[in-house]
Amino acid sequence: MTRDLMYQDEIRGIVRDAYAAIPSGAGAVVAERLYSPEVLDEMPSEAVEWALGVGDPVAGADLGTGETVLDLGCGGGIDAIFAARAVGAAGQVIGVDLLEEMCERARAAAARAGVAGWTEFRPGAIEGIPLPDESVDVVVSNGVLNLSARKSRALAEIFRVLRPGGRISITDLVVDDELPPEVLTSEAAWAG
Numbered sequence: 806m807t808r809d810l811m812y813q814d815e816i817r818g819i820v821r822d823a824y825a826a827i828p829s830g831a832g833a834v835v836a837e838r839l840y841s842p843e844v845l846d847e848m849p850s851e852a853v854e855w856a857l858g859v860g861d862p863v864a865g866a867d868l869g870t871g872e873t874v875l876d877l878g879c880g881g882g883i884d885a886i887f888a889a890r891a892v893g894a895a896g897q898v899i900g901v902d903l904l905e906e907m908c909e910r911a912r913a914a915a916a917r918a919g920v921a922g923w924t925e926f927r928p929g930a931i932e933g934i935p936l937p938d939e940s941v942d943v944v945v946s947n948g949v950l951n952l953s954a955r956k957s958r959a960l961a962e963i964f965r966v967l968r969p970g971g972r973i974s975i976t977d978l979v980v981d982d983e984l985p986p987e988v989l990t991s992e993a994a995w996a997g
């Protein structure tokens with residue numbers, strides 16, 4: 806048990822270090838692949854430059870006015886800003902990220918986008934979401950669950966914070982086969 810938890814802690818440290826080391830601007834090429842030029846034109850450049858996802862979870866979330874949305878592993882805030890625009894000032898968007906510096910970037914981008922009044926960004930882990938039970942309508946997440954060594958714990962947390970009838974929209978990487986030990990123990994594979 807202790808060894809297992811230490812291993813999970815080690816993976817989280819590897820992921821944290823990898824994302825803390827990413828240079829500013831690395832996300833622009835990612836954003837161009839995932840979102841249309843029209844929507845990127847209306848997004849603050851810092852959010853575009855920190856886009857590090859693998860899809861567009863807000864597009865599939867069918868968000869409505871006034872809903873409360875949680876963006877897990879929000880990074881620089883691009884999806885949280887899309888969500889904030891979709892739910893409007895009557896709604897609320899909460900971004901959670903392991904790194905405080907990602908939360909700071911997301912706060913600055915949300916302010917530039919004019920949605921700061923109904924967005925907030927909290928440092929925290931998806932395996933221990935810093936929110937009460939049954940407090941959000943929709944969970945979105947983009948490229949984050951694959952980085953967790955405790956995916957079932959993260960999923961249990963998502964179901965804990967969702968209100969009855971809540972929804973999830975997750976874009977992520979999946980494997981449909983066993984990974985070889987050299988991949989399972991590769992720091993680059995975990996972080997990437």
Ligand SMILES: C[S@@+](CC[C@H](N)C(=O)[O-])C[C@H]1O[C@@H](n2cnc3c(N)ncnc32)[C@H](O)[C@@H]1O
Nearest residue numbers: 824856857858878879880902903930931947948
């Ligand atoms: C691939 S990036 C995606 C960022 C953002 N969702 C996007 O689409 O631009 C992964 C993000 O998840 C954060 N992260 C990684 N593991 C996490 C965890 N266990 N709990 C919370 N955030 C985590 C990283 O700090 C990073 O900002």
